[in-house]
Amino acid sequence: MKRLTIPLIFLLLFSQSACNQKVAPHREEATPKSEDFGGLNRYSNANQVLMPAEKRVIFFGNSITEGWSDAHPEFFAGKPYVNRGISGQTTPQMLIRFRQDVVALQPAAVVILAGTNDIAGNTGPTTLEAIFNNIVSMTEIAQANGIRVVISSVLPVADYPWAPGLQPSEKIIRLNAMLKAYAGSNHCVYLDYHSAMKDERNGLPVSLARDGVHPTLEGYKMMEPMVERAIEEALNGQR
Secondary structure, three states: OHHHHHHHHHHHHHHHHHHHHHHHHHHHHOOOHHHOOOOOOOOHHHHHOOOOOOOOEEEEEOHHHHHHHHHOHHHHOOOOEEEEEOOOOOHHHHHHHHHHHOHHHOOOEEEEEOOHHHHOOOOOOOOHHHHHHHHHHHHHHHHHOOOEEEEEOOOOOOOEOOEOOOOOHHHHHHHHHHHHHHHHHOOOEEEOHHHHHOOOOOOOOOOOOOOOOOOOHHHHHHHHHHHHHHHHHHHOOOO
16 A cells, blocks of 8 residues: 555646646636727728728717717718727727727828826826827827828816716816817817816716716717817818
């Protein structure tokens, strides 16, 4: 019995080691959804089948842009407007997919609406300078490819329902001032939603956004003539 004990123990240890070696590669091969940080897969198929269009305009943004087509599809119908919004995205994520979802579609103009999710901390702490720089990078890429740029102000927000207590209103005002100054000296059109839509708290009234962030149909209808004027100005080469 004693002679069998040592070989048996060795065999058990060897078997356990072999099992561990088989398990490790399986863990490494797992591909979490978070690896598509920029959301490149979201519109990749739609981009491939998009028909050519003259004076195409890309609406590029987050959930406010994405939800526009659902809330008021009539606004997009029959126009060369393409919605490339992704809910929850921040400017570093948008910058990753800018070439695929904007430049590759060869638009005449792009309407950029970004920054609020950065301030809400959706992808971690950041600074106004970092947000600003990402929007500048998108603008420079667009202009290098002959695309006119409309830089939208961040919409007013008094508080984020998913990240309460951040007091974002003053940060939004400061970021908008940076964007307006940049647009004015870099051949962009600045689209000032903020001034037209804010209430006494520098947030959005309930009539325009029930949760204080995402526009209602009435909110979008208020934005539509403003964005169309900005697009016309951009396409005409004015500032």
